[in-house]
Amino acid sequence: MTDFEPELDSVFEQTSADHRSGMVAVVGRPNVGKSTLINHILGQKIAAVSPKPQTTRKRQLGIYTAQDVQILFVDTPGLHLPRHKLGEFMVQHAEVALREADVILLLHDVSQPPDRGDGHIVETLTRLRGDTPVLLALNKADLLDADKRDRYVAAHIETVKPTQTFLISALTGEGVDTLLQELTARLPLGPRYYPAEQLTEVNMRFIAAETIREKVMQHTEEEIPHATAVEIDSYREMPDQTVISGILYVERDSQKGILIGKGGAMIKRIGTEARQDLEAMTETSVHLELRVKVLKNWRKDARLMQRLGYNVAADEK
Ligand SMILES: Nc1nc2c(ncn2[C@@H]2O[C@H](COP(=O)(O)OP(=O)(O)OP(=O)(O)O)[C@@H](O)[C@H]2O)c(=O)[nH]1
Ligand SMILES: [Mg+2]
Incomplete structure (x- = not known):
């Protein structure tokens, strides 16, 4: 070993x-x-x-660290039949995550019976999974009526034929500890890749953009939530204050009007809610300034998508 090669022990935190x-x-x-x-x-x-x-648009790492395990959860865009380049980008991101995984955690909404769309997902999985184990988490168990429970659970298992099944609620946390234990048992021996306190690999700038976009997703209807992209053009951290300026891009003039709202009411609501979340996250006061611009048909244009952070070529390298 040369002087320049760090020893593994010094790169990763000590674990058992x-x-x-x-x-x-x-x-x-x-x-x-x-x-x-x-x-x-x-x-x-x-x-x-x-x-x-279609809230999530790109892969995002969620890093779970406990005494004996570090699980790198990859959040992915929902698998769907794409209708434009952004959709293709999203599905491609989910498929790459599938190929790289040690374990695939497939979520179904168990409050609904399985339908043809679930069959389509199973086909995608069969094509891409290789011999990676597939754990099926039947989510939204809190919404499942007692009289439908056994029937729906059995129908989902029959559709997927998973390695193992869990009934969970991501909202209440029911069943999540058991799921974590089983995921842990299925991972290989390995080091703690990230410091224990790190939760994700993206920076606060990206989280700020996603927080703003989340409010757009929550408060607007029809095409607008899906036609909006958020760019943070300035993010300044000071000891007690964070000053953030963001641009919301939509595809048409009519969408711009709706996003701004009557007398600016909609953009104000989005800004206020995003600011409150960001204040809790950064533990500073946040000054958030938002503007709305039109970028015609950006979801169909690879170059514009790239500018907005949806860069297929670079991400798939
Ligand atoms: N009742 C109930 N609602 C849930 C549960 N899990 C998620 N939800 C709700 O389901 C909706 C979708 O949740 P998301 O976490 O955005 O779903 P997703 O799978 O990430 O969606 P995409 O990013 O669009 O693929 C939200 O309104 C959640 O609050 C659950 O266990 N129970
Ligand atoms: Mg999501």
Whole structure:
């Protein structure tokens, strides 16, 4: 070994010989609760959540660290049939996560019976999983009526034929500890790759953009939530204050009007809620300034998508 090669022990934090670590891809259809589950496991919100499908747009790491394990959860965009370049980008991101995983955690919404869309996901999994174990988490158990419980659970298991099944609620936390134990047992022995206090690999700038986009997803309707992208053009940290300036891009003039709202009411609401979340996260007071601009049909234009951080070529290297 030369003087320049660090010893492994000095690179990774010291852990016991039976420490495990690895990558768990959290996949499923849009809106089944993937991001909610990861936020719950980390005990902090790192990923945008909304009642609308296709909230998550890129892979995002959620790092869970305990005494004997470090699980790198990969939150993924919901698998769906893409209708534009952004959709293709999203599905591609989910598929890459599937191929890289040590364990695949497939989420289904168990409050609904399985349908053809679930069958489509299973086909994608069969194509990409190789011999990676697939754990099925039947989520939203809190919404499941007692009289449908056995029937729906059995139907989902029959559709997926998973390695193992769990009934959970990402909202209440029911069943999540058992799931974590089983995920841990299935990971290989390995080091703690990230410092124990690190929750994700993205920076606060990205989290700020996602927080703003989450509020757009929550408060706007139809095409607007999906046609909005957020760019943080300035992020300044001071001892007690964080000053953030963001631009919300939409695809058409009419969408811009709706996003701003009557007398600026909508953009104000989005800004206020995002600011409150960001104040809790940064533990500083936050000054947040938002503007709305039109970037015609950006979801169909690879160059514009790249500018907004959805860069297929660079991300797949
Ligand atoms: N009742 C109930 N609601 C849940 C549960 N998990 C998630 N939700 C709700 O389901 C909706 C979608 O949750 P997300 O976490 O954004 O779903 P996702 O799978 O990440 O969705 P995409 O990013 O669009 O693929 C939100 O309104 C959540 O509050 C659960 O266990 N119970
Ligand atoms: Mg999500």
